[in-house]
Amino acid sequence: MSDLYYETSYRWNSEEIMEATYKCGYCGSKITSDEGMYLGELSSYGQNNNSLPQGVFICTNCKLPSFIYNGIQVPGINFGNSVNNIPDNVNSVYEEARKSFSVGAYTGVILLCRKLLMHVGVNFGAEENKNFVYYVNYLKDNHYVSQNSGEWIDSIRKFGNVATHQIVVNTKEDAEKMIKFCEMLLKMNYEYPALMNEEN
Template sequence: MNVFTNNIIDGYIRWNKNNMISKNFTCGYCGAYVSSDKGMPLVDQGRVNPTESIGVYICTNCYMPTFIYDDIQVPGNRYGVAVSGVPKDVNDVYEEARSCYGANAFTGVVLLCRKLLMHVAVDLGAKDNLKFVEYVNYLNENHFVSVKSHDWVDQIRKYGNEATHEIQVNTKEDAQKIIKFCEMILKMNYEYPSEINDSNDGKNN
């Protein structure tokens, strides 16, 4: 058992229905950044007049529970934002990468984002069963990636190759960088064109 569980068993910390101190956090279920003082706190016997509460907090947006203890949050927040107008297959991979981030599976995030680029390339016209580098070249050569973003694509390829061929554990910062890049790719090639098309359709009706 871990230290946290042992502390509960030994009575150093205990559940309490009172004295819930308000806490700001990003909900791992709905993605909203909320401030909540609802839930069930843990009382740490070693903390006198604590300035920060620990325990289970109820999201004020979706009303789902989140456990917070120091730097531990379960479920963790899903980094990045949802993107509209994205084909289901592509969106499923993107959302799975975000879920991996919430579970602290940062190497999984990197591998999924590499897979995401392959999904995007095929959806945008590339042939099936190409090598990863060929998909990256397709995106670059057909201007689906802005000129100043080429270094980002190379970074994702580097992370993907490390995670696939080497014993390499990726960091939280790696995962954040890659998710943000993929979010940008999806917005530029799906969400923004979709919004323009919807706007034009509205004018024509």
Template sequence: MSWLGVQNLGSRKFTCGHCGNIVASSAGYTRNGSNQRIYICSHCGQPTHFDVNYQYPDIAPGNDVQHLPEDIEGLYKEARNCVAASSYTGSVLISRKLLMNIAVREGAEEGKPFIYYVTYLADKGYVPPNGRGWVDHIRKKGNEATHEIASMSKSDAEELIAFLEMLMKFIYEFPNKIPC
């Protein structure tokens, strides 16, 4: 089977995994004898592959967080992009690392066992009320991804990103929105 040249495939609405815009595109490629389609984003011009309902690259979960230190922002983006690339175990591992980096950035000592960083964030008030269980959940999922054979799922990665987004908004974004 070969890919046929650019043609009108009929309009398809999707969120582009490259630029994040909701677009409707009809231009793209089809593979003869299959349900596979590659649509060209009408905003950024990048290709998005569809095989039935599967999209690649997928949409990165979560939202941008304002006022993040550069290293924290880079890890957060990497964790989100891993999900878009269907690298769920990688996203969970980066989420664990991100939690450790947040703790160190906020004054925790480097080179300690991971539980130290979880405790540090909770004891210093960086974790919202009833949030300690979530921080511990990231620790457990990260340990599972590191030390066990089983791979992580998309929902595992998405739930950790959702919590980390909230945590980083609590630590970095919201305090910077209040005028001094």
């Protein structure tokens, strides 16, 4: 991206921006925008060519700016989906994990997912200030995790232990798996029961 700093290669322009379709990193909406300021590649004649959808685009939903260039989007996209009807302290940790993913902080995602399980356990009656294994066992023993999901929760334990106690950098794939599991856990224990209560 160093060439972006040299006006001999690129120049900003706010006229006739080429539209871009992207998922907004702020509000999560998939939108198509032709508002903003494009980054045009300069030709040998000094013309500012707008041949690619790159530059700063304004979200048509939330009106906030995103920078898109050569496969890079800033702010990035939060992985996973928001979950309804969960307590604020649980939700804040879950959303922090999703935001960490958007900036490539994959080891941070793993550690936050580990912390999330502790918050969920305490929210469902587990004692505070216990070790992590206690919270994993509490969720499993009290059936907040389905029988078929035991391997998932063990994966969070293993990934979390490695991230906490060893010199390791977790991958994007690791982080995706952990967020997927946490989303499932939260939906099964908060969002879906709330939907049933509304029906009744």
